[in-house]
Amino acid sequence: MKFAVIVFPGSNCDRDMYYAAKDALGAEAELVWYQTANLENYDAILIPGGFSYGDYLRTGAIASTSHIVNEIKQQAERGTPVLGVCNGFQILLEAGLLPGAMLRNKNLKFMCHFEELIVENSNTMFTSAYESKQMISLPIAHGEGNYYCDDATLDQLKENNQIVFTYASNPNGSINDIAGIINEAGNVLGMMPHPERAVESLLGSADGLELFKSVLNNWRETYVAGA
Template sequence: MNFAVLVFPGSNCDIDCYKAVEQTVGQPVDYVWHTATDLSKYDCIIVPGGFSYGDYLRSGAIARFAPVMAEVAKAAAAGKYVIGICNGFQILTEAGLLPGALRRNTSLKFRCHSSILRVENNKTPFTTQYEVGELIDIPIAHGEGNYYCDEATLAQLKQNNQIVFRYADNPNGSVEDIAGVCNEQGNVVGMMPHPERAVNQLLGSEDGKKMFTSILNAWREQHGAASIG
């Protein structure tokens, strides 16, 4: 299984994501620059956190116009796996690949600490190894993580089981404690917390490992290969 970790000017979690793939699933992984125009070799695309283009105008607002994003949209439409983490989540909402938007934290402060999430949907390729209702410790690091959508969109998210994670203790004011969502097909997931920073107990938690092993299992099942434990 081939993984791509996108790199924009200002990305700063790309190395973390690369190392998480190496250490959790041991699959081929490449850094892919934002000017790339071909992602056809990749089965999973990770849009990492950071401050793409300095977060000018609005977080993710410039990155969504990068050449590589047209390829990300094409991959998502083809059913390939896409995950946006923190700034990557912001980019995916700006690009229209996920519903909603991320606003300033209600505290108007940058929040960087451990966060307890509740798994709401374990049917996405990224969450099959979790249990619904399971509490997991995944750190956050953001100033604009306040997830917002209008009432009609919220109703649709609930109807389609698109809310993937909720905060147990909402740190940013997100509507209905939402920490992560997916598209209707379930192959595109966005979340503000950082699973790549929770893959080893030395980091304080290894609850993020199951996200990476889940996606490898989903791909192997899709291709008729044996799953991993």
């Protein structure tokens, strides 16, 4: 399996994502500059955190208009797994690949610490290695991680089981304690906590590695077992 780790000007978690996929998981991975022409040769796409374009205008807004995001949209339509973490989640929202928007944290401060999360949906290609309602520990690092959507969208997320992760103790004011959501097709996940920073116990938690294992296991079941 081969992962593409997208790199925008201002990305700063790209090396962490690369390490998680290549060294911790043992899969193939490449850092892909945002001006790259296409993503057809990759089995999964990872959009890392950071401050793409310095977070000017709005977090993720400028990056969402780049050519490579059009490529990501095309691959997502074909069913390719797409994971956006932190700024990557913000980019997915701005690009319309996921519903809702990000507001500033309720305390109007940047937050950087570990949080306990609840796995609300373990029946996805990103969470199949977890148990339903499992409590996991992942770090957050954001100033605008307060997820918001209108009532109709929230009802739809609940009805379709698109809320994948929630905070056990809401740190930022996100509606319904939401920490991560998935699209209706089930192949695009956006989350504010950083699984790539929790792939070894030395880092404080290895709970994030199960997310990457889930993607790899799903790929093996889909493409290797059926070959």
